[in-house]
Amino acid sequence: NEFSLIEAAEHAHEMDETLWPQMITSIGALDVLHAGRLSPNLRIDTDQIRLLVDFMRRNYKAITFDLSGNLERYSIELMQLSKRVIMVCTPEIPSLHLARQKLLFLRDFDLHSRVGVVLNRSQKKAVFSHEQVEELLGIQVIKTFPNDYNGVNHAMRDGGCISPSSAMGKVFDQFAQELLDRETAEQRNKKRKFLERFVVTSQDLIKA
Template sequence: MFTTVIIQASPERSPYIRALSADTGLLQLVREFPSVPGHYELTRIVNASAPDLVLIDVGSGDVALRCCATIRDLDPEMPVLALACPPGLMQKAKDAGFTAVLPESFTTADLAEAIHTSLVSMRGGVEDYVFSFLPSKAGSGASTVVLNTAMALARDHGKRVLVIDADLRSSVLGILLDVKPTISIQHLLTSTNDIDQFRLRSAAVTVDGVDFLLSSRSLDTVQPEWPNYFQLLEFVRDKYDTILVDLPELVNPATIELVRRSRKVYMVCTTEVPSLRLTQQRAEELHRWGLPPTRYGLLVNRWHNGDPSSPEIAKILGLPVLRQLPNDYATIRKTQTEGRFVPVNTRLGKAFADFASVLAGDASVPLPKPTSRLMSLFGR
């Protein structure tokens, strides 16, 4: 839940606004003003309470608009919502700097959407250090890619790396690492209001310098919602240099918050036809969620000699191939059996190191140009 200050202008509307705010399930009221406060009192309460957002009943007219300006001066990134705005004040409220303006009659759903829009616009922008990995289908190897890329970032570049295990029901990261979390990410997400450095450290599993927030794969825990991931990212954003997210194959209303904050989303597929076809579907889903094409692309996993080339796959699917990783089944099987990372002196280990260098911004390693086939399989 997000902490909020509510500033009222009309006693008649106070119960209505308070009830709608509570019904969203998103807000925790920390202070309520029965009328628009003076500059000194407003400054004091905003600084002392440090709310996540402020709701203002703008029925009082210009004095409420000036209140928004005061808050903007105190904190330019503070989301400020105008509630119960009369038709004649709509444009003036928008010009005053409110992040969302709701009319005199609005619903719980309207308020919930305005809260989301305001928080995302002010504090939920794209983060340069967040990268998400989306499998085209189960078994594409996305978790293995995340695991070994994280290790290479920490080992070769000295990055403080956090891996967020967002594939809550089918996660294999804990299995690959052969560890069980003391506090699962599900438990952490259900209490993001109370998250602090101690709770984060208690939940994180550290392996070879990389922190992991791992799933318990429990079938009985409550599924998270977008505010849980939003608040988690807000808390960890200044504690790590790079955050890698291991996504489930289907983006949902909760994990879309991770996707929207990611600098790049890597769809991980193999060269098998079902995987390639489902990659097209994953791309369409990202498009429908509003992600621009410039922020996602394809990572071809388990490529070996004789497979379609990256340019050919890109042409067939209409998607950029951002990276390819060679097939090395023997090494993967051995590392999974022993619960360790792919050795850097192997061909696959070097590929992970090169990919990590790109994410770290330390290198731009060109894609290999292998041989081709595939056009006929897609009717081209």
């Protein structure tokens, strides 16, 4: 698709159900809006981001943003509009050091509480264990993915997906289900809290 986030942002004020399908690439039930060409001078206005997100929310039940990790202004805006922020790092000193610096930065935007860590390319004899990474970063490691360098590169070469039967594929499936279960549980809790505001027990009536 020749269109990307750049064109979508430029047309954010006029985005509708006719224009949007031209911007995305559909793969089964998944709609993808790719990042576009390399453009170091690209600046996306926060108003454009908000308009795009508002449009997406009206048309999708779940939205995921794959950010660069450079913490651009529009990336911060997207994280502030998101329920959950997932930070991906590897169990190596340079990656963990950078992750800790980013967490300190995100704390200034009150985003720290939304962040969970995904530990990627983990090996049995990793320098840092799951627990040590949590202690070092001060936040929960919500999932650990195995190192499957060959499987990932073969999938990229073939323009396909990781095999669902592979170790990596199984973890992807588990993680997706865990995210869905978490969302369902959060929705149930919100509904329960809302209903509790209107529930009056017999004991309350006696006290009144």
